Amino acid sequence: HTNFVGVAEIFPPKELIFNAFSFFNFEELKVIIVGQDPYHQKGQAMGLSFSVNSGCKVPPSLKNIFKEIQNNFGTYSSETINCGDLTYLANQGVLLLNRSLTVRESAPNSHRKYWKFFTDELLKYIVKNSDNKIFLLWGNDAKSIKKEFEKDKIDISKHYFLESAHPSPLSANKGGWFGTNNFKNANNILKNLELEPVKWLP
Numbered sequence: 787h788t789n790f791v792g793v794a795e796i797f798p799p800k801e802l803i804f805n806a807f808s809f810f811n812f813e814e815l816k817v818i819i820v821g822q823d824p825y826h827q828k829g830q831a832m833g834l835s836f837s838v839n840s841g842c843k844v845p846p847s848l849k850n851i852f853k854e855i856q857n858n859f860g861t862y863s864s865e866t867i868n869c870g871d872l873t874y875l876a877n878q879g880v881l882l883l884n885r886s887l888t889v890r891e892s893a894p895n896s897h898r899k900y901w902k903f904f905t906d907e908l909l910k911y912i913v914k915n916s917d918n919k920i921f922l923l924w925g926n927d928a929k930s931i932k933k934e935f936e937k938d939k940i941d942i943s944k945h946y947f948l949e950s951a952h953p954s955p956l957s958a959n960k961g962g963w964f965g966t967n968n969f970k971n972a973n974n975i976l977k978n979l980e981l982e983p984v985k986w987l988p
Contacts, residue, residue: 794891797824798831803887805833809876816879816981817920817972818912820928823886826894834882836953837872844870850953850963855986858970869988878984883908885927906931910940917944918979920972924963925952946975 798805821835825845830838836848844852848870856862876882885905890896909931912919923929929949935942948971951962958964973983 794893795828796888796890796897797826797828798833798888802831802833806835806876806881806883806887808833809873810879812916814879815881815912815916815919816976817922817984818881818883818909819875819922820909820924820931821882821884822925822927823884823889823895823897826889826892826896828891831889832871833887834872834876835884837882838870840869840871842870844868847952847954847958850955850958852987854953854964854966855969857964858967859986861987867988871988874988875984875986878982880984885931906934910935910938913940913942913945918946918975920946920948920975922968922972923947923949924968925954925957928952946972948972 819835824831824833825838830842830845832839836851838845838848844867849866852867853862872880872882883905886895886897886901887905888897888901913935921932923932932942932947932949948966948968950966950968951957951960953963969984969986973986976983
């Protein structure tokens, strides 16, 4: 007899793969937050980087994001934020883009080769065809995007790049995430551009 091996699922569900592009027009884009790939366990991924479905346990990276937002605006509370759905940010012109739009269950970064060209070209399009966008690049994978722009001799001088360590506990607790004021600095840039600041907390 043959052993049947179950097929690993792909996340997010297919109707949510392009969810990051569902909320606003290109002209309304303010901030781009670049993630690596979707969460790779059942029920979490919903097409927005760092975001999970409402009702899911808030992942450690996202807890650190919320904590830093609270620190930035002096609203820190010991009460944890229990909903990790970041749709409220997408509704304000924040593109929550993973470099891979899909992932195989329990296999982080498993679909990178399939999506790299698509998401890299998309980011290049944004840089070449707009001004004054704020890129939040967290961790080495996200920071490498800026290096790729420079290597391809793409002019990035019309945009803002706020870089820091990744918010995952592995890197955030070593320094370079807490206290970087990414969110406050992004809002100061938006105010200087006479644009509506982002309401970063739900």
